[in-house]
Amino acid sequence: MENLQNEYLFPEIFMREFLHTQKYPHARVIRLGIGNTTEPIPDIITSAMAEESKGGLLTVNLAEESGRRNLNETHLTVNKGIMGVDQTYYANRDDMRASLFTMETESRSTQKHAHALSTVEGYRGYGAEQGHMALRMSIAQRFYKNMGIEGNEVFVSDGAQCDISRLQMLFGSNVTVAVQDPSFPAYIDSSVIAGRAGNFQEETGKYKNIVYLNCRPENNFFPDLSTASRADLIFFCSPNNPTGNAASWHQLKQLVEFAKANGSIIVYDSSYAAYISDGSPRSIYEIPGAREVAIEISSFSKFAGFTGVRLGWTVVPEELLYANGFPVIKDYNRIVCTCFNGASNIAQAGGLACLSAEGYQAITNVVDYYKENAKIIIDTFRALGLKVYGGKNAPYIWVHFPGLSSWDVFNQILEKTHIVTIPGKGFGPAGEGYIRVGAFGHRETILEASARLKNFFVTDNI
Amino acid sequence: MENLQNEYLFPEIFMREFLHTQKYPHARVIRLGIGNTTEPIPDIITSAMAEESKGGLLTVNLAEESGRRNLNETHLTVNKGIMGVDQTYYANRDDMRASLFTMETESRSTQKHAHALSTVEGYRGYGAEQGHMALRMSIAQRFYKNMGIEGNEVFVSDGAQCDISRLQMLFGSNVTVAVQDPSFPAYIDSSVIAGRAGNFQEETGKYKNIVYLNCRPENNFFPDLSTASRADLIFFCSPNNPTGNAASWHQLKQLVEFAKANGSIIVYDSSYAAYISDGSPRSIYEIPGAREVAIEISSFSKFAGFTGVRLGWTVVPEELLYANGFPVIKDYNRIVCTCFNGASNIAQAGGLACLSAEGYQAITNVVDYYKENAKIIIDTFRALGLKVYGGKNAPYIWVHFPGLSSWDVFNQILEKTHIVTIPGKGFGPAGEGYIRVGAFGHRETILEASARLKNFFVTDNI
Structure with missing residues (x-):
């Protein structure tokens, strides 16, 4: 500190x-x-949140619907679980809730009248740490269509800034970090707190152990990767905060190849993707091979005015592995279950409304x-x-x-x-x-x- | 991991x-x-949350009220800030908002008709990372009356489990940890993730570098501190999860003295304090001297049924110092600003309603x-x-x-x-x-x- x-x-x-x-x-x-x-915030979205706190069944029905669709997959996964491969990031509370067995709560939630947190029928306590499955699937569908991202790879959170720190916890203090220069300060500051930045050097204005990837108008806001030092983690924000520049498909392809060649993991921040006007990629997963090297964090804050409501998400693809072959998603799921307890159910109801056609x-x-x-x-x-x-x-x-x-x-x-x-x-x-x-x-x-x-x-x- | x-x-x-x-x-x-x-959840509380998302001015008026009360303190503190002592945990966004200068938003929020996130007048974006000052002050007033805890020492969060991990980030990986045995598993698991637990030992079922404080019926669920090993951090939950036992005033006095003698910091988890029936302390700050050695984490989850709504808080007293004399509250404030971005404003509106007389x-x-x-x-x-x-x-x-x-x-x-x-x-x-x-x-x-x-x-x- x-x-x-x-x-x-x-x-x-x-x-x-x-x-x-x-x-x-x-x-x-x-x-x-x-x-x-x-x-x-448009009324359709605040109404969904008000109903989550006062009444209404908008999200429950959707969750049941997607629960049904997801049921076979869930069963499969649990069976894998029995065979020794733990897959609790599938078989979470929501999947169970959605599975509609004759459990106490479930038998109630099928009643077709209004539910509310203030009613016996509508009250809900802990949700899945990873987020309601209906919302995870909607995010996958809305933002990652044809990119191979499934709902179970989406972890709903209380915002991208918080997820940055959870990722720092995931990777521990013995990793090296690269950031765009300039960039959103939380990448560096959370790296300093995690103890991996080294000393600050007054003469350069840089931390000794952080790799600064120069992004200026002179280089089209994209670093010369042929001379860049290797780092374990590369924080890359596009459209960039603060420069407002969106990386092109070809630039991102270079980045993915660089990460692949160096065994690096990209933490791609797409919090401003909704603002892209010129056809630049809105997700790193538009780039072939990105599923093997990139995590993506994103947010409802600037996209839906949820700065105060607090809602975001992180995508961890199943193909992303540590050097020893262990899937990163399993560790991230463990972090989410241990260090986080899910985003507010009210905010999640709002998030789901944002992803409806009208919202x-x-x-x-x-x-x-x-x-x-x-x-x-x-x-x-x-x-x-x-x-x-x-x-x-x-x-x-x-x-x-x-x-x-x-x-x-x-x-x-x-x-x-x-x-x-x-x-x-x-x-x-x-x-x-x-x-x-x-x-x-x-x-x-x-x-x-x-x-x-x-x-x-x-x-x-x- | x-x-x-x-x-x-x-x-x-x-x-x-x-x-x-x-x-x-x-x-x-x-x-x-x-x-x-x-x-x-009682209707008075869900109504407050629905109004935060749909309409209503309940919390804004309260915030303005307490803002006024707090104005002198805020000024004072900012002045201290100018004199070289940084005090941004006072002069946060809410204090500024509450100060009612002729800023754009403020001039609007004094209008006396209904506000809502869906209206131009009622919309609010980022709140203070530390929580709305009205809620911080209400928590101090409701739970820490006559214990010397001020609103600025209360950090509102999305739950106690999340705060445990933020505290782990605060203290880094080179500290030693003691826990009650048995205890809520997040204390140990987050310590393992933070890299300070050492290896797991099959024969004892314990991690090598964690001090286990035996709490069984035989010792009245309180460890023999005369033989206990020293640790930098002592996680202590009372009423305890899972044993349900609340420590007595005399036991907690021993704990505070032990921490003081050893230069330890107690992380006291009072998430179940609302259930105390027998007059046992509801806060560590009922013990003289606790302000110098203890952080307290707590939650609206079990107290107000907010398990899915997500709201909690952490108290870091100003007197709590590192060995070098630096106040822990300053670093914790920095963690909250860097790694967290405030609890959902809707959940906070619900929390404030819980603390009203009727709620x-x-x-x-x-x-x-x-x-x-x-x-x-x-x-x-x-x-x-x-x-x-x-x-x-x-x-x-x-x-x-x-x-x-x-x-x-x-x-x-x-x-x-x-x-x-x-x-x-x-x-x-x-x-x-x-x-x-x-x-x-x-x-x-x-x-x-x-x-x-x-x-x-x-x-x-x-």
Whole structure:
């Protein structure tokens, strides 16, 4: 812990915003810093959650349905279990619940009237640690169609950030780590906490034992893998936070081949995949062979405005093996059962509603709204003559201020326009000279920010 | 991971139940195994959660209220922050939100009509990683009155089991661990995953580097600390899972003194405190000096039937310091910000409703219901001439079968009565010869279980 250089980036940004509001108590601060969603969650989804807590059978029926479909597979697996291969990640509480034997609870849940957590019929306690099977199967179906991912390979969680730490626990402290530079700070900070980062080196701004994969406009935001050092784990986020850049199919193919050649495991973060507009891959599993080398983490946060509701998932394919041939999925299942106890059943009901046809359309509209915001921000900075990246496949815009300190730019913009952004250096040494601007906000706020920025840069150039 | 001996206990029990239902598809299985709550959540609480997802301002008003009360403290602390002492665990997002400056969101949230996640006015994204300040303060007030615990020392989470792992991350792999024997298996299993347990020794059934504190009827379920080995961390659960025994004030005083003398940190698990009937301490902080040596983890799961909703908390007192004088709370705050992102806002709204006067009364009634169940189970086994422990201060009954293997007893009872229990050995070597019977169930189920047990033991004695 002592090795950590600073407070975690986002609370630090909050603190600076807070101090700013103390200095300027009447300023109307605009927050384009933390990637915090602002638009309402479509009613179809909140209704599903309210019904989970107040009444309604939406998810139970679905779970029963998929339970039936899944029954044969479950039986098979349990039989494998008897033969000495433990497969509890199949035969979990939900599979059992879904199997509709004459168990107490089950006989009740087949009653066809409204259920609720406040009724004897509708109450549900612990769910499966791995998530409701109906939701796991819906995620597999919605995001990984034709990629060979099954529901039992999807582990539902309370968010991607939490899953990063659970993966760190999985791999222990004797592994080496590579990250994109710049990247979401939790990859490095959780590696430091796990004790595998080595000392921080002031001169480079890097941790000694972490491999930094340079991702700048000069190299199309993709590292030169022919010269990159090997690492056991490669954290790779696409569309990238903070640069907003989505890796192409050919780039990801190189990455998969690099991992395969080096015996590395890719931890692929697709939390922003819903924002992709240009046909770039939305999942690492679009790349042939990725099932053998990659874990994928993802989230409902930016996709469905669930930042506060808390829901995400991690995919661990069965083909992913340790060097000794043992399947990683078995260990990850053990971590999930021991160190986690499932996502909130209410959040899961909301997640399932997001994946229905109507729910999916509704949240796609919200994503489109943020993408429109991003376009306004891009146009604003371009009009000011600045080089701008991202925003097309992600809700983040990466603005270049050549030769300037990113913390100075952050401070200047905050001081003069009361707009909170994030200094690029917070995401790694390669972020120096950049700021990240988020596209989350009500339209009128984004337009107001645009006007302030134009005014500031014209009258008071940085 | 390879060092782990078995699957995690509870999925293993599920698997056995599942196989049993395959063997006897028409049996009506009664589950007194996993401590899974069965009774509906009182409507006042589910309404609060439904309103968090559908509408309503219950928690926002409370948050604003307590925000106001907390405002001076927040300012003070931020000022300390400027003076070089980082205190971001105070000045979090909620404090800022509560401070009611003229920020965008805040100006909206003061509108006095209904808010909802589906409305522009009511939508909320990320909350504080540490939990809503109103909930943190309510927990401090409800459970730690006159014990000197403040809201900022309470970290809201998605459950005690998850917090155990976050604490394991906090302390790294070079610490030694002591546990009660028997105890909740997550303490040991998460220690094994963290790499600090050493090898498993078949002959003793113990991990080499873990200190097992013997807790049996013979020693009043409290270890002889005069002969106990020192450990850096002592996991201590009271009322204990599985024995159901609550430690007395004098026993806990010994424990605190032992920790103080040895420079140990106690991780005190009070998840079952709501079940205490006999005046035993409900918190370690009832013991003088505990603030300097103890962390307390606790949960809404068994207290409010939130097993599926997922809500818990951890208290880290400011006086708790590492050997070098650094406050543990700062590192724990960093873990929470980096490896966690806050409990679901909907679950938190439910938690706050549980702590209102009306909500608290309603859930106390549910706890009393389970305690009545426990009494029925105790009477059943006593009538059969067996020695029975626990059940008075906890929803678990610990039944002694002298000289028998606990897995054999488990299997026999399941085979002959279709009742699922848990074999004591699953909780550690000192659990051999016992089974744990849970008191969670509908009354008619418990009565049916009682009848089956009486019939079995009379006609077909074990």
